[in-house]
Amino acid sequence: MPEARPINTTVNGEVVQTAVEPRLLLSDFLRDRLLLTATKVGCEHGVCGACSVLLDGELVRSCLLFATQVHGHEVVTLEGLREISRVRELMAGLSEHHGLQCGFCTPGIVVAAWAYLRDGGPPDPSAFREYISGNLCRCTGYEGLVEAVCSLAVKGAPAP
Amino acid sequence: MTLAPVRHHRWVGSAVTRKEDDELLTGTRPFVADIRDGTELHAHVLRSFAPHARISAVDVTPAREATGVHAVLTAADLPQPVRRIPLRLWPLDGVDRALQPVLAVDRVRYVGEPVALIVADSRYIAEDAAELIEIDYDFLDPVIGLDHATQSNAIELHDHVDRNVAGTVSVGIGDVDAAMRDAHIVASGRFRVNRHSGVPLETRGLVAHFDSNIGHLWVWGPTKVAHFNRIALADLLDLDLERIHFIEPAVGGGFGVRGEFYPEDYLIPYASVVLGRRVAWQEDRSESFLATNHSREQLHDAQLAVDADGRIGALSVRGANSMGGYVRSHGATVATMSAIMFPGPYPVQNYSCDIDCVLENKTPTGTYRGPGRFETNFVRERLVDMAARALDLDPAEMRRQNYIRSDQMPYDFGIDVRMAELHVHQRYDSGDYVRQLDDTLAAADYAGLKARRSILRAEGRCAGIGLASFVEKSGIGSWEYGRVEILPGSGEVLVFTGLAGVGQGIETSMAQIAADELGVDLARVRVVHGDTDVVPRGLGSFASRGTMLGGGAVYLAARRAASAAREIAASALGVGDGDIYFDGSSYGGGAQSISIEEVASLAGETHISDVGIRRGLCGEAIYESEDLGYPYGTHLVFIEIDRGTGVIDIGRYVMSYDVGVAVNPMLVRGQLIGGLAQGLGGALLEEFGYDSDGQPQFASFAEYLMPTATDMPDVEIIVTEHAPSPVHPLGLKGAGEGGAVAAAAALANAVSDATGVDVFELPLTPGRVLDLLARSALHSEDS
Numbered sequence: 057m058p059e060a061r062p063i064n065t066t067v068n069g070e071v072v073q074t075a076v077e078p079r080l081l082l083s084d085f086l087r088d089r090l091l092l093t094a095t096k097v098g099c100e101h102g103v104c105g106a107c108s109v110l111l112d113g114e115l116v117r118s119c120l121l122f123a124t125q126v127h128g129h130e131v132v133t134l135e136g137l138r139e140i141s142r143v144r145e146l147m148a149g150l151s152e153h154h155g156l157q158c159g160f161c162t163p164g165i166v167v168a169a170w171a172y173l174r175d176g177g178p179p180d181p182s183a184f185r186e187y188i189s190g191n192l193c194r195c196t197g198y199e200g201l202v203e204a205v206c207s208l209a210v211k212g213a214p215a216p
Numbered sequence: 217m218t219l220a221p222v223r224h225h226r227w228v229g230s231a232v233t234r235k236e237d238d239e240l241l242t243g244t245r246p247f248v249a250d251i252r253d254g255t256e257l258h259a260h261v262l263r264s265f266a267p268h269a270r271i272s273a274v275d276v277t278p279a280r281e282a283t284g285v286h287a288v289l290t291a292a293d294l295p296q297p298v299r300r301i302p303l304r305l306w307p308l309d310g311v312d313r314a315l316q317p318v319l320a321v322d323r324v325r326y327v328g329e330p331v332a333l334i335v336a337d338s339r340y341i342a343e344d345a346a347e348l349i350e351i352d353y354d355f356l357d358p359v360i361g362l363d364h365a366t367q368s369n370a371i372e373l374h375d376h377v378d379r380n381v382a383g384t385v386s387v388g389i390g391d392v393d394a395a396m397r398d399a400h401i402v403a404s405g406r407f408r409v410n411r412h413s414g415v416p417l418e419t420r421g422l423v424a425h426f427d428s429n430i431g432h433l434w435v436w437g438p439t440k441v442a443h444f445n446r447i448a449l450a451d452l453l454d455l456d457l458e459r460i461h462f463i464e465p466a467v468g469g470g471f472g473v474r475g476e477f478y479p480e481d482y483l484i485p486y487a488s489v490v491l492g493r494r495v496a497w498q499e500d501r502s503e504s505f506l507a508t509n510h511s512r513e514q515l516h517d518a519q520l521a522v523d524a525d526g527r528i529g530a531l532s533v534r535g536a537n538s539m540g541g542y543v544r545s546h547g548a549t550v551a552t553m554s555a556i557m558f559p560g561p562y563p564v565q566n567y568s569c570d571i572d573c574v575l576e577n578k579t580p581t582g583t584y585r586g587p588g589r590f591e592t593n594f595v596r597e598r599l600v601d602m603a604a605r606a607l608d609l610d611p612a613e614m615r616r617q618n619y620i621r622s623d624q625m626p627y628d629f630g631i632d633v634r635m636a637e638l639h640v641h642q643r644y645d646s647g648d649y650v651r652q653l654d655d656t657l658a659a660a661d662y663a664g665l666k667a668r669r670s671i672l673r674a675e676g677r678c679a680g681i682g683l684a685s686f687v688e689k690s691g692i693g694s695w696e697y698g699r700v701e702i703l704p705g706s707g708e709v710l711v712f713t714g715l716a717g718v719g720q721g722i723e724t725s726m727a728q729i730a731a732d733e734l735g736v737d738l739a740r741v742r743v744v745h746g747d748t749d750v751v752p753r754g755l756g757s758f759a760s761r762g763t764m765l766g767g768g769a770v771y772l773a774a775r776r777a778a779s780a781a782r783e784i785a786a787s788a789l790g791v792g793d794g795d796i797y798f799d800g801s802s803y804g805g806g807a808q809s810i811s812i813e814e815v816a817s818l819a820g821e822t823h824i825s826d827v828g829i830r831r832g833l834c835g836e837a838i839y840e841s842e843d844l845g846y847p848y849g850t851h852l853v854f855i856e857i858d859r860g861t862g863v864i865d866i867g868r869y870v871m872s873y874d875v876g877v878a879v880n881p882m883l884v885r886g887q888l889i890g891g892l893a894q895g896l897g898g899a900l901l902e903e904f905g906y907d908s909d910g911q912p913q914f915a916s917f918a919e920y921l922m923p924t925a926t927d928m929p930d931v932e933i934i935v936t937e938h939a940p941s942p943v944h945p946l947g948l949k950g951a952g953e954g955g956a957v958a959a960a961a962a963l964a965n966a967v968s969d970a971t972g973v974d975v976f977e978l979p980l981t982p983g984r985v986l987d988l989l990a991r992s993a994l995h996s997e998d999s
Contacts, residue, residue, distance in 0.1 A: 077340070079340070080340075087249075087250075088252070091252075093243070093246065093249075093250040093252075094242070094243025094244070095243070096243075096247070096249075096417075096418070096468075097249070098417045098418065098419070098501065099500075099501040099916070099917055100500050100501055101501065101502075101916045101917065101918075103916065103917035103918065104417060104501075104917060106417060134242070134243045135243065138242050138243070147237075147238075147241040147242070150237070150241060151233045151234065151237040151238070151241065152233055154233075154234070154882045154883070154885070154886045156237060156240055156241065157469075157719040157720065157721070157886060157890060158240075158416070158417070158418070158466070158467060158468045158469040158718065158719025159236070159237075159240025159241070159245065159466060159468070159719065160247060160416075160417045160418040160466075160468030160469065160719075161417050161468075162240055162241055162243070163243040166241065184925075185925040185926050185928075186925075186926055188924075188925045189924040189925045189926045190924075191924075191925075192417060192917070192922055192924060193417070193925075194414075194415065194416055194417045194469050194471075194890075194893075194894070194922065195417075195469055195719050195886075195890045196886060196889065196890050196893075197886075197889035197890045197891075197892055197893035197923075197928055197931075197955075198893070198924075198925040198928050199889050199928070199931070200886065201925075202925065
């Protein structure tokens, strides 16, 4: 068995110093080692987006990264976002517009949609659909999700 | 008769937001893969890479000896005879000769078939160990293709299953031969429906924990038909039912494919029992593609006889439903649903349908949202359009003049199917199909669309309109369980339902029904499901039965609890039953009042069979029904095809659906649009294709394409309540499947209209559409 490599990373604002197998996926590291199970795994080949997290603020698929790759970097998962008031608004909006059903894709979508809103994404359904096409939802047909986010997005709003 | 002077708020009919949402949005509600306590071992299934082979030798020693491996099981290590997956539904004569063993014994019959189970300290170690297992396969010619499988030169996949036909479902009424002879026109074709399936975003998983000290087995993960599966597992493991406790976690979509009994539903609990350890298992996506039920693959030779005025005289179908390498828990369900639903909204009096259940070396199949209807709506609505075209009739007119009329309801087809204790009799309960069509055409501005089509065609563009009408079925019985408790102290209302939650919102809809019957605020009500310790029985969530059957049981149970509460309150206040009123939290009578919590305390204790002592007010009920509810609707689509790429652009999509009575209109709409997304996927994108060697052509989501946010058109959804169900106390019908079942039919008709070439095959990929365009060019050259 390959030797564990030491990593020093920050996850949801907390420093994590540990050692991991080189082949340990970031998604498994977050879920199994750090018990941050809000992030879901839907395909492990980078298409469905359920595993979406933020790496140094950028939206990434944690199933396509190794834990070793976040050494020296900052990871934020849904657990680190859910107290932010704008994220709470997003969650309320999703519920109001019936933008979720089984909820499995939802954490990945909340992370991705939050990044869209944070970065001033326009309240334009076409633009948001294009953006969120990297997240699969099998239940809702996306309608409620698009309505929810577009009703929250305000053109040119500064990131909170 | 008691009337509350304060009229309570009506919850049924309200688009309330869901109780489920908070925990799902914050990611705090556990799915089965989130249930980990650090003590579990991890299981991995080694699967066959051969579509058809004899297993001549198996060597698991290197795997067993690897560090971190606790067990490696093959068929030889299991209790003998190796258990087979039991039939749950529609046990057609003969299908039990092709049941699947929980691990392959001496032959594999599809790529993905479980051959061994490895249990190790981690999933990574288990997968490493799987690679150390050596299996000698003697490859056999694969049996691929519904046409080929039944030929005499195809190998028989199972003993005593001639020509790979496990059984044939046959339905017949009237005199089809005579009607065909008398026909003015017979529209006919050989129709192929693509193999595809539910593909929920969460893959299948289980956690099993056997405590050998007390001989008790917990299993997290079962859903859909948990009570049936618990009984099945008890039987297969030879364990007393009372020792097995199933718990349903959050479930990431079902669509028919999750929750049936699979090999792993035996293997994982068995491993836990044998090792005396908690064992966790989660399939990954590439396994799920191979291992979770496929569906939809059918081949039909179908004919529609029509008179000179366009009246339908007869429908005749000779078809095949692909079962895959084995017959799984669904038995002949899909073939049976196809046979009974084929006529759709038309009063076909001469009808014959024979569907073979055909085995081939592919993943076994089962039901997927609207089983038999996605397929048959496609075939039937194509035939209707073909007949309309031959007679130069507008497709809308063709349908309008043929529909069963509302004054003919209830319409009894005289179609009756029985297998063992299962029975279905086709009698449409209510419906106004003409009105539905007219509503759809008006909303779509049909005349305007036809004008637009003409303009585009004059410019040389390839535009088309497609219509499809359908009747759905819901509420298959024949019973469901409900219990309503009002707790002393808190006055909280607990609603126990035998239904399963797969994402459709039962914790909200069932609460709405209970809150109405009790006259309480929705916030007071909490729904409990999936825990077999407190929900002792149930049939589960499938076939859009939840609202009708589960709702019926909750309705009855809530009425019993309310009635018991009134009686106790009246007695406590010293007034008669008729002098009492309830304002949502207290009962009043005379000058006094008593809170519902106090009434619940006075109720004392109730013994509930197979549950135990429950404190407070209790109302328990079994709702029974043999009658189905039949919702219905029409889809209309306007498309333009890019002649260069074959890509279909959907310019307008209008979908109407009559739900009888909607418990929660927002949830109904969600089901319809979610279903439509799956229907569009099946019509345009999704296929589990196999090459002629039986090798799957779908390893990932890069090959099996599912609709993304950019694939969905803007959809106008018209939900109506014109035809409540007379067979249900609240008039309810189901809405779970209707969105999925007509998209392929409507799109196929639109593409046929646009290209002038009949569509007989799905999916309508750009390549297939380009072929149609090429043939259309040939036609116009000839003419």
